[in-house]
Amino acid sequence: MPNLVVLGGGESGVGTAILGQKHGYEVFLSDASKIKDAYKQTLLLHNIPFEDGGHTESKILTAETVMKSPGIPDTAPIIKKLHQHKIPVISEIEFTSNHSPLQTVGITGSNGKTTTTMLTHHLLADGGLNVGIGGNIGKSYALQVAEASYSSYVLELSSFQLDGIVKYAPHIAVITNISPDHLDRYEYKYEKYIDAKFRITMNQTEEDYLIYDADDEATANWFRGNTTRARLIPFSIKQKVESGAYLKDDKSIVINIDGGSLIIHTDDISLQGKHNYKNAMAAVIIARILQIEEASIRASLKTFRGAEHRLEKVSIVRGVQYINDSKATNVNSVFYALDSMTTPTVWIVGGVDKGNDYNEIMELVKEKVKAIVCLGVDNKKIIDAFGSVVDRIVEAGSAIDAVDSAQIFAEEGETVLLSPACASFDLFKSYEDRGKQFKEAVRKLQE
Template sequence: MTPGKLRGKNVTVVGAARSGTAVARLLHAHGANVFVTDAGLIEPAFLTALNEEGIAFEAGGHSDRAADAHFLVTSPGVPSSAPLLQRAAGAGLSVYSEIEVASWFCRAPVLAVTGTNGKTTTVRLLGHLFRQAGRKTFVGGNTGYPFSNFAATAGPQDLVVLEVSSFQLDHIAAFRPWIAVMLNIAPDHMDRYDHDFDAYARSKFRLGENQGSDDWFVCNRDDREVRERTSAFRSSRTHGPALLEYSRMGEVEAGAFVRDEEIVLRITDEETLMRSEELIIPGPHNLHNALAAAVAARVTGVPPPVVREGLRTFLGVPHRMELVRETGGVRYVNDSKATNVHAVRYALESVDDPVVLIAGGRDKGNDYGPIKPLVKQKVRAVIAVGESAGKVAEELGPEAGCTMMAGSFEDAVHQASMAAEAGDVVLLSPACASFDMFRSYEERGDLFRNLVNEL
């Protein structure tokens, strides 16, 4: 749909948090009759924004008015199985995601990054590289800054870098990134996909479904799911995007790889960029993120010296393997953004010293099997906390030296500090969502940081 066709359309926005409020304001500004509906309470800041714009809304449930629309726009926090969305689909109404609608207004080239883990780091790294190159760049999406906030502002000479989740991709129609980046795929959000991993993976691969021969698809050759699904994806397309791969395990025909501990780019010509050890961000997973970002940056024309300097100076993102403090010979690391098992595996692979692991929260259908060998190898103690504390203790406790159950998050940090010895790492890497005790993983990480600094 084009913005010019929106005037006078009745549009229902489902969910009144960040992205819902942002897309409601965007649609309202372009002449749509917008109605916002939320099954829960609406936070004061969003209530103020809706009232200031004169946008009608309801909270605490969905009235019949919510279904009286030409189409619906759903927030990522609303499952596709929600009765209102099912009712709309049954009535033949289109249901779009916020990124789909925002893309109708965007004139700038879009780089979109998805994957189970590493999205935020890669997106922020790309933003850093482009700004180092002097390009005006808008960074947002699933990072907490909605696409709708800047879609109509970004011009043709600018760049837009989006973090995109599977929930956002579930309801796209024409969303088409110029450069799509697929980082990895591992089980996550199984509670939202009826414990069907294939459904989750298919949703991720919708990222490239509208791309054409003028576009680029950048993918991780070392990830088996990505590699195999990319092959199937390309074989089903007649005029699909150009493929660029990256690998730290072996050379690729086109893209980026590591050879003799040096990062090598092979886009048009082969160019040795830098030694991999020059990266500040730690761990094999961050080497993958850096390779992906380097490929995408070179495709946009960022010169190799700028890419090199950007990779050397990027410090990472808060709540992702963030060193909070070292005291008494113990390092405290905030990895609150590790909301799935795969992310915990990355964290443990990045640490060489004995670990006291704080894990637990709201379970998303986790299978802890893949990290049990690492826990047995590296973890001296598990501090289980939150709604899933019992499951965490049952699954990981036998693999660690000891297990303790914490009655609160404060108690978890206290127990971890008591269990840790000089030379250990106390690692908050929950493997779970934060919503049992916190509003976000950021709030969880902030409390961890504050408690550690009070030790």
């Protein structure tokens, strides 16, 4: 019988299965859905037994350890049975860290974690470190530890991945910010989601670092009732901080770490907008802790390109800038997007609502948005929220319809922004699919 069962046959699951096999585990992988052909071929190549389309409980319930892929909720029947049988259920991050002594940087947060993770990796790799990137981005952490030869890793960590850790402790942890998201996985209790994010620091020691947004309300509230042993390093765009990073006169970021000071002009950062200055602050703090040279940091900040589907400038068509921010699946993300707009904006919004409070962006919508295109099956909540604020609101049932409608409203020198504030699953396979369809629709305008 298997002593390691892997639940989920995607990137995380297949990587864990390969790592487990390498360390001598008898592995069995099970997926309630159909496993993609590419992953099936990988499992067959490694002679790893698997099943899809259902779970064989008799095998699963004999496991010594179960690795649960992050997409599987704790409320799934098989997970409940595993808990009843007191079988440990952990995440890929926990399993991999148990089999790797390598130092990690762990980055979590409701928004900005992908950009911060990519930028951090860019700074460290350009600075000469043999560093991998994984977690919630790219190839699985487990697969890279099994097959690659990196000396350290930068990991993007979701709350779901952090839910499944027991002993994992990053040497450097970052919490970019916290705002309501994925509350359906946390009994619609915001405090449980916040606690999940702060699991990133629960095993850190005095030798480790926790970098955090000093402007973030949820983070500040957590610190009022909780502590961590890690060394705290804040960053802020609103206040000066003695040890950490802050924005000075809206023109430069100042980083003070271990008695050394570094000043970087915002014009020298490839990613613009105050939210991106925060991402840059976190990444530069990490680079300084890991002793990357100042000249290298400056050069790398100029050359970095952002994540796809995150305030991605698609093209300018007849004088109108089209921006793909499909990854913005909550109101907080849209706040940052709208805040960075410098021209009148046609806003494409909508999808599967996750409990959004649109009052949080009402003033920005009044100030920035000239028209709204609703891209979703049920748009009533959006129309009710903004019907008295924005004169022109239309509905669209596809990316092509949305772009066609938006280009009617947008004039030369203005912007069309896809920043949905919602999940994508009513009309699209994923936020990536939504973003790609949007970009294709924009390209068709140029034909």
